[in-house]
Amino acid sequence: LGSQAAPSAQPSYSDVDEVEYADMDWDDLGFSLKPAGYMYATKCTQGGAFEKGEICPYGDLRINPAAGVLNYGQGIYEGTKAQRREDGRVLLFRPDQNAMRMRIGAERMCMPSPSVDQFVDAVKQTAQANKPWVPPPGKGSLYIRPLLMGSGPILGLGAAPEYTFVVYASPVGNYFKEGSAPLNLYVEEEFHRAARGGGGGVKSITNYAPVLKPLIRAKTRGFSDVLYLDSVEKKYIEEVSSCNIFVAKGDVIFTPAAKGTILEGITRKSIIEIARLSNYKVEERSVAAEELFDADEVFCSGTAVGVASVGSITYKDRRIEYKIAANSICRELNRTLVGIQKGFIEDKLGWTVEI
Numbered sequence: 001l002g003s004q005a006a007p008s009a010q011p012s013y014s015d016v017d018e019v020e021y022a023d024m025d026w027d028d029l030g031f032s033l034k035p036a037g038y039m040y041a042t043k044c045t046q047g048g049a050f051e052k053g054e055i056c057p058y059g060d061l062r063i064n065p066a067a068g069v070l071n072y073g074q075g076i077y078e079g080t081k082a083q084r085r086e087d088g089r090v091l092l093f094r095p096d097q098n099a100m101r102m103r104i105g106a107e108r109m110c111m112p113s114p115s116v117d118q119f120v121d122a123v124k125q126t127a128q129a130n131k132p133w134v135p136p137p138g139k140g141s142l143y144i145r146p147l148l149m150g151s152g153p154i155l156g157l158g159a160a161p162e163y164t165f166v167v168y169a170s171p172v173g174n175y176f177k178e179g180s181a182p183l184n185l186y187v188e189e190e191f192h193r194a195a196r197g198g199g200g201g202v203k204s205i206t207n208y209a210p211v212l213k214p215l216i217r218a219k220t221r222g223f224s225d226v227l228y229l230d231s232v233e234k235k236y237i238e239e240v241s242s243c244n245i246f247v248a249k250g251d252v253i254f255t256p257a258a259k260g261t262i263l264e265g266i267t268r269k270s271i272i273e274i275a276r277l278s279n280y281k282v283e284e285r286s287v288a289a290e291e292l293f294d295a296d297e298v299f300c301s302g303t304a305v306g307v308a309s310v311g312s313i314t315y316k317d318r319r320i321e322y323k324i325a326a327n328s329i330c331r332e333l334n335r336t337l338v339g340i341q342k343g344f345i346e347d348k349l350g351w352t353v354e355i
């Protein structure tokens, strides 16, 4: 794979009994790439099985200019996080769910994919190798990015002859520059994220570049992110560029149903399960943008974003503002989710994996 250029912030291993940290500014993480030292890589041919992968120093990949991923967008990725508990131990959150989602996405994109066990093992190995880059408690998490791509060359439109699966990682803090302040969303009416029958329901790399134009435009106007509408009736909310969306009214929580045009987020799924266990009624259904006007709360969910309150939504030139109460549903669900992820709350659901 031709990796090179290991990152500069190497850890010191002087005291193996203590928790070791890479030499970085843990107070200034944000969501920018600060590569952790090591990555995992393996390959396979179309129709074959993935070779036993290995951990190598983080660095560039050498890739054929005719690679399927570069020319025809044959690529999917995942996102998961490793969290540092107060006692220094490190937890992964539901990596098997990412593995299964990658398999479904790979099938849609005509790619071979690692088995669930191979995927989980790759994520564990990556987290283990990069333990010094898992931030101290309260400072952030290690974002782990499994990436599957058609790396073999192909000229006519078709599936690539060879595939590469890499897993790299970066310590991260808050996704949005607003930090944990409520988000201001803009409902996009000109551009759509996904069409029925397309690839919007899988984590294909091809879902992301097309949202850059409306996203950059909205950010220039001071919004945090863009909320997309369905492309048929232009009436129902779907998802945000970087995350899923939830709406709450009274003790009912509703979120757009996953019917192939929205991504079935693992945080979304976990929030639905936690909300139901907390006796909220959760509806997965079509949610009209008009319903935003009389909602009590709106919040977003995603691996990178976490669970984030929405403070305002601008739709058809009207700005809807939401009060963020100290006892909001968003905060309550987030407390439970983060509690499980960071080991403050007993994990009765078996979601965490210690590495």
Ligand code: COI
Residues within 6 Å of the ligand: 078, 079, 080, 241, 242, 243, 302, 303, 304, 305
């Ligand atoms: C994630 O939440 O893991 C994502 O892939 C979203 C991405 C825009 C950072």
